[in-house]
Amino acid sequence: MFELLKTDSQTKARLGRLTTARGIVETPVYMPVGTQASVKALDPRELREMGTQIILGNTYRLNIRPGLDIIRAAGGLHQFMNWEKPILTDSGGFQVFSLAKIRKIKPHGVEFRSHLDGSLLFLGPKEAMEIQHVLGSDIAMCFDECPPHDAPAREQRHAVERTIRWARECREQPRADGQKVFGIVQGGSNPALREECAKALVEMEFDGYAIGGVSVGEPEPEMMKAVEFTVPHLPAHKARYAMGLGTPAQMLELVARGVDMFDCVLPTRVARNGTAYTRHGALGIKGGGYKADFRPIEENCDCYACKNFTRAYLRHLLKANEILGLRMLSVHNTHLFLKVMADARTHLAAGTFTEFYREFIANFTPSQRILAARKKETER
Amino acid sequence: MFELLKTDSQTKARLGRLTTARGIVETPVYMPVGTQASVKALDPRELREMGTQIILGNTYRLNIRPGLDIIRAAGGLHQFMNWEKPILTDSGGFQVFSLAKIRKIKPHGVEFRSHLDGSLLFLGPKEAMEIQHVLGSDIAMCFDECPPHDAPAREQRHAVERTIRWARECREQPRADGQKVFGIVQGGSNPALREECAKALVEMEFDGYAIGGVSVGEPEPEMMKAVEFTVPHLPAHKARYAMGLGTPAQMLELVARGVDMFDCVLPTRVARNGTAYTRHGALGIKGGGYKADFRPIEENCDCYACKNFTRAYLRHLLKANEILGLRMLSVHNTHLFLKVMADARTHLAAGTFTEFYREFIANFTPSQRILAARKKETER
Numbered sequence: 001m002f003e004l005l006k007t008d009s010q011t012k013a014r015l016g017r018l019t020t021a022r023g024i025v026e027t028p029v030y031m032p033v034g035t036q037a038s039v040k041a042l043d044p045r046e047l048r049e050m051g052t053q054i055i056l057g058n059t060y061r062l063n064i065r066p067g068l069d070i071i072r073a074a075g076g077l078h079q080f081m082n083w084e085k086p087i088l089t090d091s092g093g094f095q096v097f098s099l100a101k102i103r104k105i106k107p108h109g110v111e112f113r114s115h116l117d118g119s120l121l122f123l124g125p126k127e128a129m130e131i132q133h134v135l136g137s138d139i140a141m142c143f144d145e146c147p148p149h150d151a152p153a154r155e156q157r158h159a160v161e162r163t164i165r166w167a168r169e170c171r172e173q174p175r176a177d178g179q180k181v182f183g184i185v186q187g188g189s190n191p192a193l194r195e196e197c198a199k200a201l202v203e204m205e206f207d208g209y210a211i212g213g214v215s216v217g218e219p220e221p222e223m224m225k226a227v228e229f230t231v232p233h234l235p236a237h238k239a240r241y242a243m244g245l246g247t248p249a250q251m252l253e254l255v256a257r258g259v260d261m262f263d264c265v266l267p268t269r270v271a272r273n274g275t276a277y278t279r280h281g282a283l284g285i286k287g288g289g290y291k292a293d294f295r296p297i298e299e300n301c302d303c304y305a306c307k308n309f310t311r312a313y314l315r316h317l318l319k320a321n322e323i324l325g326l327r328m329l330s331v332h333n334t335h336l337f338l339k340v341m342a343d344a345r346t347h348l349a350a351g352t353f354t355e356f357y358r359e360f361i362a363n364f365t366p367s368q369r370i371l372a373a374r375k376k377e378t379e380r
Numbered sequence: 381m382f383e384l385l386k387t388d389s390q391t392k393a394r395l396g397r398l399t400t401a402r403g404i405v406e407t408p409v410y411m412p413v414g415t416q417a418s419v420k421a422l423d424p425r426e427l428r429e430m431g432t433q434i435i436l437g438n439t440y441r442l443n444i445r446p447g448l449d450i451i452r453a454a455g456g457l458h459q460f461m462n463w464e465k466p467i468l469t470d471s472g473g474f475q476v477f478s479l480a481k482i483r484k485i486k487p488h489g490v491e492f493r494s495h496l497d498g499s500l501l502f503l504g505p506k507e508a509m510e511i512q513h514v515l516g517s518d519i520a521m522c523f524d525e526c527p528p529h530d531a532p533a534r535e536q537r538h539a540v541e542r543t544i545r546w547a548r549e550c551r552e553q554p555r556a557d558g559q560k561v562f563g564i565v566q567g568g569s570n571p572a573l574r575e576e577c578a579k580a581l582v583e584m585e586f587d588g589y590a591i592g593g594v595s596v597g598e599p600e601p602e603m604m605k606a607v608e609f610t611v612p613h614l615p616a617h618k619a620r621y622a623m624g625l626g627t628p629a630q631m632l633e634l635v636a637r638g639v640d641m642f643d644c645v646l647p648t649r650v651a652r653n654g655t656a657y658t659r660h661g662a663l664g665i666k667g668g669g670y671k672a673d674f675r676p677i678e679e680n681c682d683c684y685a686c687k688n689f690t691r692a693y694l695r696h697l698l699k700a701n702e703i704l705g706l707r708m709l710s711v712h713n714t715h716l717f718l719k720v721m722a723d724a725r726t727h728l729a730a731g732t733f734t735e736f737y738r739e740f741i742a743n744f745t746p747s748q749r750i751l752a753a754r755k756k757e758t759e760r
Contacts, residue, residue, distance in 0.1 A: 080696075323707070
């Protein structure tokens with residue numbers, strides 16, 4: 001399923017090719033997130049034009065709304081949302097632990113109340129795989145327990161134990177035609193737990209491995225460590241996916257640490273607040289400084305927004321609450337995330353990844369929050 | 381400027397061609413409304429693909445936000461919003477009388493408080509034309525007084541007097557290169573006032589004539605009468621524009637009464653509430669009946685929404701507050717309004733307009749509100 005085409009000579013970065021039932025995904029890859037069967041504010045044509053290879057769907061969300069009956073009747077998630085390329089579905093583990101307000105962990109899953117209408121629901125390995133079977137995704141994820149980053153050691157240990165046990169159950173469930181299944185490594189920032197979890201999952205021979213328990217509120221240095229503690233225990237010939245990450249610079253940092261796949265809601269989420277990502281960092285387009293700035297968001301960007309509109313116009317749209325404003329920032333941001341990964345692939349193929357990566361990081365200004373976390377880490 | 385190509389043999393419908401500085405507009409025509417320099421939720425490519433020939437901009441809105449300095453610096457409204465085809469700008473008269481909360485009518489215009497920040501502003505014929513000069517629209521509208529439909533006779537008379545006086549002032553103001561100016565006929569549902577206003581404006585020889593004081597809350601029969609009272613006093617060789625109207629069926633009714641141009645916010649406004657227009661009337665796509673309805677909004681419709689998505693999927697998007705839902709309904713509705721006018725042109729050219737128009741009206745179910753108003757009118 002995963003072909004390792006090339007490994008960078010100076011970093012752990014890899015050029016790869018993932019073959020799914022609905023086509024090939026070149027890695028490293030950014031996967032736009034379509035939680036509720038729609039990548040927020042974007043249409044399938046826009047996604048295709050940006051070079052999207054694969055998108056995400058969400059078990060927890062889609063099971064609650066529109067519900068499985070509708071998606072089954074539509075002929076699966078691809079047909080329901082008219083997306084013919086690969087889809088990866090998250091198992092719902094993350095949402096059960098982050099969205100559902102009241103939950104009770106049981107041996108075979110989690111009982112919880114719907115965040116929408118409070119109705120009592122149950123999701124475990126069996127249910128998550130059944131739902132993903134109906135959704136018909138090309139890559140399904142195991143149902144895992146994802147504790148918060150500051151969970152006590154005992155809780156992290158229990159989460160790893162349950163994640164391993166549940167992964168084994170997921171492994172046994174029926175799958176959709178050609179559907180691949182990835183295991184998810186938990187263990188927080190504890191190297192021993194990460195190793196234990198990774199090794200147990202690798203033994204089960206999944207089609208790929210994800211690093212979970214990141215993007216759960218931890219500071220950036222802790223996130224990097226969680227990945228560094230996990231990657232060495234994953235096989236070279238399987239795809240590696242860091243869940244829910246990150247900024248363009250963070251994705252490159254993780255590519256350099258041996259990660260192949262990313263998903264992140266940042267491009268469309270920050271767009272709705274008027275923030276555009278560029279190769280130099282984030283721009284708050286609503287700022288007064290852009291009032292009469294008739295340059296595109298980013299020079300030399302070939303996205304639809306940059307080819308057609310100025311910062312001044314986009315600022316006006318955002319200030320006036322015109323939907324086209326957040327649409328165009330979503331277009332630009334998603335395009336940038338995809339393009340940075342496409343550039344990484346080009347440079348990996350050409351043997352120039354390290355230079356590209358170092359230059360990108362040097363030019364990219366991280367957010368104040370990330371800078372503060374790095375400073376704290378250095379002072380420690 | 382306006383070439384009358386053909387008049388229908390059984391109705392007053394006309395096939396025409398309006399030549400502007402930025403190209404030809406075939407009439408009858410529907411003009412999508414871009415109040416704040418954006419046709420809500422749509423991008424210029426989508427508008428072009430639907431066959432949009434000309435869009436509207438708004439003097440009152442754009443003067444307040446982003447403000448003239450920005451649009452002047454951008455090189456005019458076309459460049460600011462990246463729309464290279466014709467733009468018609470409303471004068472702001474309608475907004476001053478509908479949006480601004482506190483206003484004081486003076487001899488040379490209206491003093492009012494901005495609906496945004498309450499600041500004191502003044503708009504009159506001179507100011508409205510100056511603003512439209514900077515916007516650089518292809519068709520500018522005279523600054524008029526637009527009273528509510530239930531205004532007392534005395535107020536309607538004063539509005540007509542001021543509208544005529546202000547039109548004369550507008551006539552004298554400098555214009556942008558190649559900019560045409562239309563007069564606006566007021567007079568409510570009073571035939572004598574409509575005639576007086578129309579004749580006075582026609583004497584001033586404007587490039588075209590609009591019927592204002594419609595779409596101001598009046599029942600449909602009163603709106604039809606206002607148009608019927610006005611059209612006979614307008615010259616055949618000038619374009620006629622009914623402001624702010626209507627449903628697809630109402631537009632055809634007005635085409636049959638000799639109107640050439642329409643603008644209406646309905647397609648994008650109702651889209652945001654989950655309503656789709658079809659050739660059979662309005663559909664509330666959020667309704668439970670469409671939960672598992674895998675047909676397009678409208679069979680045989682070749683808009684992007686109908687070619688790609690089902691009612692069930694659009695319903696899900698609307699229920700889940702996904703922006704793609706209101707985007708796709710905006711696409712479908714705007715496409716339909718444009719297409720109905722394109723069909724009217726085709727049938728006018730072929731000499732089959734009356735059959736087309738009668739069949740369309742017979743198949744189209746108006747809203748309960750419109751039906752009630754018609755019933756009341758018949759019983760009177």
